[in-house]
Amino acid sequence: MKTMFCGVWVIVGAVVFTTLACAADATIVIKFSHVVSPETPKGRAALRFKEVAERRCNGRVKVEVYPNGTLFKDKEELDALFAGSVQMLAPSLVKLSASPADVGEFQLFNLPYVFPSVDLLRRVTNGPIGVAIFSKLEPKGIVGLAYWDNGFMSMSANRPLRTPADLKGLTLRVSSSAGEPMMRMLGATPQVMPLSEVYPAMKRGAIDGTENVPSNLYTQKMHEVQKHITISNHSYLGYAVVANKKFWDSLPSDIRVQLKLALLDATRYANLYAEQENQEALNKIKISGATELYTLSIDEREVWRRALMPVHKELQTRIGKDLLQAVYKEGAALGHKF
Numbered sequence: 001m002k003t004m005f006c007g008v009w010v011i012v013g014a015v016v017f018t019t020l021a022c023a024a025d026a027t028i029v030i031k032f033s034h035v036v037s038p039e040t041p042k043g044r045a046a047l048r049f050k051e052v053a054e055r056r057c058n059g060r061v062k063v064e065v066y067p068n069g070t071l072f073k074d075k076e077e078l079d080a081l082f083a084g085s086v087q088m089l090a091p092s093l094v095k096l097s098a099s100p101a102d103v104g105e106f107q108l109f110n111l112p113y114v115f116p117s118v119d120l121l122r123r124v125t126n127g128p129i130g131v132a133i134f135s136k137l138e139p140k141g142i143v144g145l146a147y148w149d150n151g152f153m154s155m156s157a158n159r160p161l162r163t164p165a166d167l168k169g170l171t172l173r174v175s176s177s178a179g180e181p182m183m184r185m186l187g188a189t190p191q192v193m194p195l196s197e198v199y200p201a202m203k204r205g206a207i208d209g210t211e212n213v214p215s216n217l218y219t220q221k222m223h224e225v226q227k228h229i230t231i232s233n234h235s236y237l238g239y240a241v242v243a244n245k246k247f248w249d250s251l252p253s254d255i256r257v258q259l260k261l262a263l264l265d266a267t268r269y270a271n272l273y274a275e276q277e278n279q280e281a282l283n284k285i286k287i288s289g290a291t292e293l294y295t296l297s298i299d300e301r302e303v304w305r306r307a308l309m310p311v312h313k314e315l316q317t318r319i320g321k322d323l324l325q326a327v328y329k330e331g332a333a334l335g336h337k338f
C-alpha cells in the first residue's frame with residue numbers, strides 16, 4: 001500500500017515538474033500591431049525590434065508584427081491593447097491624447113511648430129518631460145517604453161497650398177480628433193479617418209487633402225490622388241512604443257530586460273533612419289511626377305507659424321500649462337522663441 005502511494009506521488013511529481021518546465025519553456029508570443037507600411041520608419045523599426053528581441057531571448061519570445069492595420073486599425077488597436085488582444089503597439093503620440101487613451105499631455109507633440117529643432121525634441125523625449133508624460137499612461141493600464149521618430153508633416157491637396165488662407169474651406173483628413181483644432185484654425189473642416197481609408201477617400205473626392213509625413217504619403221500612394229504637396233513641416237509625427245501593462249508586468253524579469261535592450265536598439269535604429277526615409281520618400285514622389293512638391297521659403301514658413309501659434313494657447317489647458325511652459329523653457333535654453 002505504502003509503495004503504491006509512493007508510486008502515485010512520484011507520478012504526480014513528475015507531471016507537476018513537466019508542466020512547470022513546459023510553462024517555463026512556453027514561447028511568449030507578442031503581437032505587435034501597427035497601421036503603416038513595413039517600408040516606413042515605424043514599419044522597419046518594428047521589424048528590427050522583432051529580430052533583436054527574438055535573438056536576445058533565445059527563442060523564448062516570438063514577436064508577430066502586423067503592419068498596415070491588418071490586425072487592428074487606428075482607434076481599434078488601442079481598444080485591443082486595453083483588452084489584451086494585442087500586447088504591443090506604436091501609435092502616433094497624438095493618438096494617445098484622443099479617445100480611448102485620452103491622455104491630454106500627448107497633444108503637445110502635435111502642436112504646430114513646437115519643435116523648431118530636433119535638439120529640443122530630444123530634450124523632451126529623452127528627458128524628465130518624456131518620462132513624466134509616459135507616467136500618465138500607467139493608470140490607464142498601458143506602459144510607455146520608447147519614443148520613436150517619424151518626422152515632420154506636410155500638407156497635401158488638389159490645389160496649391162502656399163499660404164494658410166489656401167486651406168480655407170477644404171475638408172482635410174486628420175488622424176485623430178486631437179488634430180482638429182489646428183485645421184479649424186486654418187478655416188478647414190477636419191475629418192478623422194483611419195490611415196487605410198485615406199487613399200480611397202481622396203480618390204472618390206470625399207476629402208480634399210490631408211497632412212502627413214512623406215513616408216506615409218508615399219507608401220499609402222496619396223501622391224497618386226493628390227496634385228499638390230507643400231513641405232510645411234508644421235507638426236511632428238512620432239510614436240510611443242507601448243505595451244499592455246498587465247502583460248508587461250507578468251513577463252519574467254530576465255525577458256523584460258532583454259526586451260528593453262531590444263527596444264533600445266530599435267529606437268536608435270528608428271531615430272537614425274527616419275529622416276533619411278522621409279527624404280527618400282520625397283525623392284520618389286518627385287520622380288513619380290504625379291504631384292507637385294512645393295517647399296515653403298523661410299518667410300512663408302513664418303507666415304504659417306504665426307497663423308498656427310494660437311493653437312498652443314487654445315490647447316494649453318488640455319496639455320497642461322506647466323508642461324507647455326517647461327517645453328518652452330527647454331526651447332529657450334536652445335535659443336528658440338515661441
Ligand code: LMR
Nearest residue numbers: 035036092175195212216
Ligand atoms: C496616421 O494615421 O496618419 C499616422 O498616425 C499613421 C502612423 O502611425 O504613422
